[in-house]
Amino acid sequence: MPSPTTPPADSLLQHRAFVAFWLARIASSFGFQMLSVAVGWQIYSITGRALDLGLIGLVQFIPSLLLALPAGHVADQFERRRIVLFGQIVEWIAIALLAGLSLRHGIHEVGILALVFAIGVAKAFEFPALQSMLPALVPAQILPRAMAVNASAGQAAMIMGPALGGLLYVAGPGVVYAVAAALYLVSVILLSRLRHEQAPPRREPATLKTVFAGVHFIRHRPDVLGVISLDLFAVLLGGATALLPIFARDILHTGPWGLGLLRAAPAVGALLMSLWLARHNMQRRVGPIMFASVAGFGVATLVFALSTTLWLSLAALFALGAFDMVSMVIRGALVQLDTPDDMRGRVSAVNAIFINTSNQLGEFESGMLAAWLGAVGATVIGGVGTLLVVGLWMAMFPGLRRRQQLHVEASGPGEPVPDIL
Known part of the structure; x- marks a missing residue:
């Protein structure tokens, strides 16, 4: 294995599928962090109740807990790229609806929570498939480095995403949702063109x-x-x-x-x-x-x-x-x-x-x-x-x-x- 001072033989940049996966991860992570800021501000500005802020977390936690095991089974039965792609399409539709309804001032807290719940359901199925895709994109020897690069996307989004969402919120929540939806659309396009090699799933009831x-x-x-x-x-x-x-x-x-x-x-x-x-x-x-x-x-x-x-x-x-x-x-x-x-x-x-x-x-x-x-x-x-x-x-x-x-x-x-x- 090469030393850190010499170019690695298995450079991550040589694996185009991983680069596309990483860019999709950046786009969707930034979109989700911006979404989280806007949802919280919008709901609290509508209701003024702290309880509703807690409900945002609850409607995301319930599907992540109840659907985790069925989602894992699905991830091992079907092509994982398609599962992730389908999940992100559902999330993109929900965010686009948040953008459209907010721009038209036709949304209330129940509607926001319902769309956030739909996003939570999609993420529950997306997560195990997304985690399982990465080992198929790079050789096992450089998987830890690939995971570190992948994690950097999430950390960068956690640092800059809320700040960007907060700045855009000055123009209204609909603008934040519209930008988040555009980022998710970028992720969907990248994933749709991703070449992901996976052994044919062994179908089990x-x-x-x-x-x-x-x-x-x-x-x-x-x-x-x-x-x-x-x-x-x-x-x-x-x-x-x-x-x-x-x-x-x-x-x-x-x-x-x-x-x-x-x-x-x-x-x-x-x-x-x-x-x-x-x-x-x-x-x-x-x-x-x-x-x-x-x-x-x-x-x-x-x-x-x-x-x-x-x-x-x-x-x-x-x-x-x-x-x-x-x-x-x-x-x-x-x-x-x-x-x-x-x-x-x-x-x-x-x-x-x-x-x-x-x-x-x-x-x-x-x-x-x-x-x-x-x-x-x-x-x-x-x-x-x-x-x-x-x-x-x-x-x-x-x-x-x-x-x-x-x-x-x-x-x-x-x-x-x-x-x-």
Whole structure:
């Protein structure tokens, strides 16, 4: 494998399908982030009720939870590119309707929530198929770098998308929706022209056994179970970002501008780390590096909890985002490479349940602890809990702790993947 200072033989730019996939990801991610800002502002301006802001999250979370396993089964039964394309077409139609109705001033909160729910349903089916497409676009040896480049698109959208949506909202929500719909249309066109090689799906009837096959697979693969469950509990405990408004106002004594910087810091750290990972292959000691990164996430959470100055808090959140990106790339690549292609959709669906649950429950857990112990106490417990989880998981999954390489050639689909020591 070439060194980072020499042009790699398997350059990502040589894989045109991946480039098209990445550009589509950028377009749709920016569109979705702009959409999220506009929906929140529009609903609150119409109703003035905070409850409706919570309903926006609820109507997206319900389909992501209830449809995850059926969506994973579908992703393994049909061509994944077509599933992603169909999902994005549905999302584009819903956003275009939001744009048209808003420009004509003919929409209300129920209509907005209904269209957001339709987008949530489409995304529930899109996610496992989208995750499962990436390993077919690049060689396994450079999949971690491809995942880092792909993640950079999402992080850039998280940083700049809301700002762009906020600026365009001055002209009205319909303008934001129109631009978001145009970005989704770009993504649809790119995906429609994408050449995606996939082995012919093995059609199976939808039974409880086939739908829950991803759960069964993960239970019998210690490394896959270890990384997915580690993500669940680490994010569940380390949800400091949910308490940022309290830290900004009551502890750091800053205003909305400071809160904006605090919210952006983890995404900036993650974006810069993703760009670094895109140029450097992780070839050795991936297990120890992953555990060290999650531990670094916990330490950064503790530093943020105890900080009373804005610059130190920003540095801690920056490091938190960077550490999380390292562990996310390793976890994501390991799950994809240890899973046979005909199971990737269902395994990705189970992973999606873990991710959505940890994010939602993590914010709830942080809020409840903060109500009892204060924001600082809740965040300290979260950081300490993350470090305890790392130690416990290193003891429970010794093969994962000793794992050296991401890419392991299995002897056949569905067979256990040996540890490389």
